[in-house]
Amino acid sequence: MITSLKRIIKNGWLNFRRQGGLTFATVSIMVMTISLATFLFFFQGIVQHLVLGLQEKVDVSVYFKKDSFEEEILIAKEEIGKIPEVKDVEYVSQEEALNRFTEKHQDDLLLMEALNEVGENPLSPSLNIKAWQANQYEALSNFLQTASFNNLIEKVDYHQNKAIIGKIFEVSSNIRLIGIIFSLILGVIAIVVAFNTIRLAIYNSKNEIATMRLVGASNWFIRGPFLIQGVIVGIVATIVTILLFALANFFLNSRLETILPGFSLFNFFLANFWTLLLLQLVTGIGLSMISSAIAIRKYLKV
Amino acid sequence: MIRFQNIAKIYSSDITALEDISFKIDKKEFVSIVGKSGAGKTTLLKMILAQEKPSRGKVFFDNQDVHKIPHSELPHYRRRIGSIFQDYKLFPNKTAYENVAYILEVTGSSDLQIEKEVPQALEIVGLGYRHSNFPRELSGGERQRVAIARALIHRPDVLLADEPTGNLDPYHTREIIQLLSRINEMGTTVILATHNKEVVNNLGKRVITIENGRVIRDEKTGRFVL
Structure with a gap:
């Protein structure tokens, strides 16, 4: 053999x-x-x-009222993180939002001037939520409307971006x-x-x-x-x-x-x-x- | 040992290669099958090897119907037969040594045995010095002698020789026929298909003559008569 x-x-x-x-x-x-x-x-x-x-570019931002406490937002973040459809949740504080905004628009003098005029931070804290798939954003948006922290939410930008999100996917x-x-x-x-x-x-x-x-x-x-x-x-x-x-x-x-x-x-x-x-x-x-x-x-x- | 029973081979309605052939060959016999080119000599040898099927009749080898041997068993059966093919059928990518050694490899001989016996076989056919040459580097006669060494190396029960001297000069023809006789004396049945008159007449052995696909003569110590 x-x-x-x-x-x-x-x-x-x-x-x-x-x-x-x-x-x-x-x-x-x-x-x-x-x-x-x-x-x-x-x-x-x-x-x-x-x-x-x-797909990385797609997310849903939940803007919280400016007077919300950070702890409350972090609790909301934890709650959202537990949803199986959610891939990632990122907390952007008011300061962080301002930093990102100024960094992005630092060459736009007019905008920077206007920001200075306002004097205080006009931006809201937010949670950026990414789902695994496009069709999960709808459910996510519905969840947010009935969530326990709904009273803290100023706006959810899902509806404005709905068409684009669908297109990207x-x-x-x-x-x-x-x-x-x-x-x-x-x-x-x-x-x-x-x-x-x-x-x-x-x-x-x-x-x-x-x-x-x-x-x-x-x-x-x-x-x-x-x-x-x-x-x-x-x-x-x-x-x-x-x-x-x-x-x-x-x-x-x-x-x-x-x-x-x-x-x-x-x-x-x-x-x-x-x-x-x-x-x-x-x-x-x-x-x-x-x-x-x-x-x-x-x-x-x- | 080998028995042809009412064998016919019909290729088409107007080509009948063999018709009602019946004869038997005993163990240790030396039989020459003679006839003109196209008489059906090669077809008969192919039938013994189970390479070709008869249209009618049966071929028996040790009482076993050759054409009923299962495909998977054919290799074992064929190892009992040594074949010298008319067109040599050497392996072009193997040297003379490897061509001969292949048969021993197939039969499962040890490396030691191969190393000992292959050079001896090549010496016997006078090609010891050609062992590392490929068939394309050999003359027609040399190729034929390699084919002979390959057919003999494993000491088969039966040796089928289809025109084994076709490309040889008279000197080598005599040598090879003497070799076949010696092998026969040692107990191997030899079936020689040839149209070399001198070879057949010098042998003084049994001769079966085929003409137009039929056996017209079968003599114990025959001569080449056509």
Whole structure:
């Protein structure tokens, strides 16, 4: 058993090494397929980043009356935080609101002057609430209307922003959907190309396979080396692809950062390195082995 | 040991390769099957290997219907047979040594046994010095001799030789036929398909003559008559 396994591995390796042109062709196609899978992985990462970025911008602000005590607002914050639909609640005190306002509008001299004219802090303390999903804001708004601290609330800006919130979530879910459809189409193309390349490679060996059968080799003894060859092709193609992507990442990183602020391709690559490697190995080895196993079947009927 | 029973092979309504063939071959026999090209010699050998199915009739090997052997059992059956194919059927990506060693690998021989026996087999066919060459680097005759070494290496019960001297010069032809005779004397049944008159006549063994898909002559110590 172990001797057979050793011989199968040896024969697989020899086939890989000796079928120069054919090996090069299958490895190249596999590099392209794995690159596509890797590209789709990055693409999903970028889509995720865009969608999260959009959704991060969505929240509902609850403005409290200026005479509310901070403790009361913090109790309200705690109560809101317990609602399962709520992802995050942030307390912005009157001073904090003023700081943010001045920071944001420091170049607007007219506004700054007007603020000085007023003399006191005109802004209200608030709670910024983020929900997990767009359709949860409605329920959240209803909750606030009946909440025990409702008498402290000055206004909730949900109704003004309702349409925009809905739109943002619609756009982001569309982006996701397009991403998934795009990935599926490209994935199917890659699989078909890889499968047919390997099928042609095995077609090239069909006479040999028939001879192996005629001299008494068992199906596993014949199939084994082809599967091993597939594993080697997958591993080599993965190594080549990961090197190519590391290089591309390194050079494209700064350019992409200007297009996609806050998204570092290289950091994404490093952070997901092991997942990516696993994805590439599974794509490369899996595709090669499954294609080989399917393609070889009909030549084993001798 | 091997019995053909009313074998017919019809490819289409106007191509009948074999018609009502019946004969048997005993253990340790040396039988030459002769006939013109296209007479059906190769088809008969293919039927013993279960590579081809007869349209009618049965082929028995040790009383077992060859074409009823389950697909998964065929490898075990075929390991009892050594085949020298007309077109050699060498593995192009394996060296001469590896081509011969493959059979022993298939039958599960130990590495030690392979290392000992393969060079011996290559020596016997006069190719000891060619062990690391690939088939494409060998001449037609050399390829044929590698194919012979490959067919003999595992000491099969039966040796099927389809035109084994087709590409050999007279010197090597004599050598190979002597080798086949020696193997036969050691107990292996040899079935030789050939149209080499001189070889058959020098052997002085049983000759089955096929013409137009039928056995027209079967003589104990026959001669090549066509």
